[in-house]
Amino acid sequence: MARLIDVAKAAGVSRGTASNVYNNPELVRPKLRQKVEAAARKLGYLGPDPKGRLLRAGKFNGIGVMPPSDWGVADSLRNPVFDLFLLGVGEACDEIGANLVIVPGRTGNNGIKHRTSGRLHLWPGRAPG
Numbered sequence: 001m002a003r004l005i006d007v008a009k010a011a012g013v014s015r016g017t018a019s020n021v022y023n024n025p026e027l028v029r030p031k032l033r034q035k036v037e038a039a040a041r042k043l044g045y046l047g048p049d050p051k052g053r054l055l056r057a058g059k060f061n062g063i064g065v066m067p068p069s070d071w072g073v074a075d076s077l078r079n080p081v082f083d084l085f086l087l088g089v090g091e092a093c094d095e096i097g098a099n100l101v102i103v104p105g106r107t108g109n110n111g112i113k114h115r116t117s118g119r120l121h122l123w124p125g126r127a128p129g
Contacts, residue, residue, distance in 0.1 A: 002043035011039035022048050049097075062099040065089060073104050 008018035013036060020027045021036040028036070040047075065086065067076035076082045086100070093100045 002040070002045040004045070004048070006043055007036060007040045007045045010043060011036045061097060062101045063089065063093050064101045064103045066103050073102060076102075 004018050004022075005015050008015045011018065013032065017028060017032065018036050021033050021040075025033060039045075067073060067082065077086075086102075090100045
């Protein structure tokens with residue numbers, strides 16, 4: 001997977017210039033910007049990772065899923081419906097640049113509050129199986 005530094009080297013520019021192409025394009029001359037963008041396309045670089053930006057800023061953008069405490073995490077993960085649910089939530093998280101965190105129900109609200117930006121509590125009508 002190509003990194004920004006790889007794009008910068010391929011385009012013959014500094015890492016700072018390559019970064020400006022994505023973060024402050026108005027600061028980069030159009031010809032230079034096109035050169036960096038062409039190198040990025042050739043290398044398959046998709047641009048800055050929003051999750052990486054949050055980590056560097058000391059933030060964690062996560063959606064916590066708390067399975068019912070009477071299920072337990074292992075039982076939840078064996079449940080095909082819960083599996084499909086997690087797949088959908090995971091895809092939605094990817095679209096918005098968030099992380100998916102599964103928090104054991106026994107942790108309670110305190111555990112999920114400190115680890116995530118949002119949360120989903122699940123209260124099913126019956127246990128998996």
